[in-house]
Amino acid sequence: MIVDLIFQVEENKLIASSTYEMTLKTEKLPPIKAGQFAEVKIPSREDLILRRPFCVYSVDSEKNSIKIGYALRGKGTKELSALKVGDEVQVLLPLGNGFPAVEKGKKILLAGGGVGVLPLLSVAESYLDNEVYCCLGFKDKNLVMKADEFKRLCKKAVFATDDGSFGEKGFVAEVLERHMDDIKPDVIFACGPEPMLKSLKKFSAVPTYVSLEQRMGCGIGACLVCACKIKKADGEHNLRVCKDGPVFLFDEVFYG
Ligand SMILES: Cc1cc2nc3c(=O)[nH]c(=O)nc-3n(C[C@H](O)[C@H](O)[C@H](O)COP(=O)(O)OP(=O)(O)OC[C@H]3O[C@@H](n4cnc5c(N)ncnc54)[C@H](O)[C@@H]3O)c2cc1C
Numbered sequence: 156m157i158v159d160l161i162f163q164v165e166e167n168k169l170i171a172s173s174t175y176e177m178t179l180k181t182e183k184l185p186p187i188k189a190g191q192f193a194e195v196k197i198p199s200r201e202d203l204i205l206r207r208p209f210c211v212y213s214v215d216s217e218k219n220s221i222k223i224g225y226a227l228r229g230k231g232t233k234e235l236s237a238l239k240v241g242d243e244v245q246v247l248l249p250l251g252n253g254f255p256a257v258e259k260g261k262k263i264l265l266a267g268g269g270v271g272v273l274p275l276l277s278v279a280e281s282y283l284d285n286e287v288y289c290c291l292g293f294k295d296k297n298l299v300m301k302a303d304e305f306k307r308l309c310k311k312a313v314f315a316t317d318d319g320s321f322g323e324k325g326f327v328a329e330v331l332e333r334h335m336d337d338i339k340p341d342v343i344f345a346c347g348p349e350p351m352l353k354s355l356k357k358f359s360a361v362p363t364y365v366s367l368e369q370r371m372g373c374g375i376g377a378c379l380v381c382a383c384k385i386k387k388a389d390g391e392h393n394l395r396v397c398k399d400g401p402v403f404l405f406d407e408v409f410y411g
Pocket residue numbers: 192207208209210211223224225226227228229230231232233270273274367368369370371401
């Protein structure tokens with residue numbers, strides 16, 4: 156059930172260059188699945204009418220708290236970075252379908268880039284009984300985030316940076332190519348910038364699911380701002396990233 160709740164800021168801290176993690180606490184959280192997201196109202200800025208979407212990548216249902224992470228982009232994320240402990244934020248959640256369920260025994264590979272690694276952390280936390288691998292790419296070592304958590308949760312965690320300052324040098328798909336024979340995944344879950352997602356084409360013989368980022372309005376399927384062309388067996392459809400996604404099969408998105 157989608158609910159619009161008031162949260163209090165418990166913590167708002169820098170976790171990588173220009174990237175923050177905010178812990179938010181409320182009275183009673185609804186169930187939230189890996190890959191689902193929230194629409195956050197930017198407090199005290201009536202001019203920023205549209206809420207901003209962020210993935211909920213950590214949920215503590217006993218404490219009724221969630222974590223979101225955000226890279227500084229524009230006015231909304233700048234306002235969020237100035238929030239202090241105890242400030243109130245209005246949040247609509249859980250939105251979207253999240254990542255599909257994976258059977259026990261299947262090997263999961265997480266491929267992420269930049270702040271897009273965050274929703275993949277919630278997948279790793281949800282599949283403690285599966286073998287989970289990850290290959291995560293960042294521009295440089297200053298942008299690396301959650302490396303220890305991924306190392307703890309994954310059977311093998313591979314890091315890639317464009318300049319080789321952390322992990323292996325190269326883009327995610329290049330680095331992954333060197334490890335694919337060892338991993339032999341049954342399914343790939345990916346999130347990150349579009350060029351990174353597209354570069355996974357060479358692995359798409361393995362069922363690959365991508366989480367898309369799209370400009371959003373309502374977040375609940377009503378305004379069609381987030382419409383995106385998706386190819387199904389019966390042809391092309393304009394689907395809503397917020398309600399029908401944000402996770403789609405690679406082949407349904409990048410078919411051109
Ligand atoms: C389902 C979903 C989940 C997301 N999860 C995260 C997350 O966990 N962490 C995170 O840092 N970001 C995430 N994003 C992107 C995030 O919503 C935008 O970065 C944020 O809304 C920018 O707000 P702003 O007011 O700071 O920027 P604005 O001033 O609105 O815009 C600044 C720049 O950011 C770009 N931008 C704005 N909104 C989006 C958007 N929705 N998608 C892509 N580019 C955008 C604009 O094109 C512009 O160039 C997610 C987006 C979607 C759709």
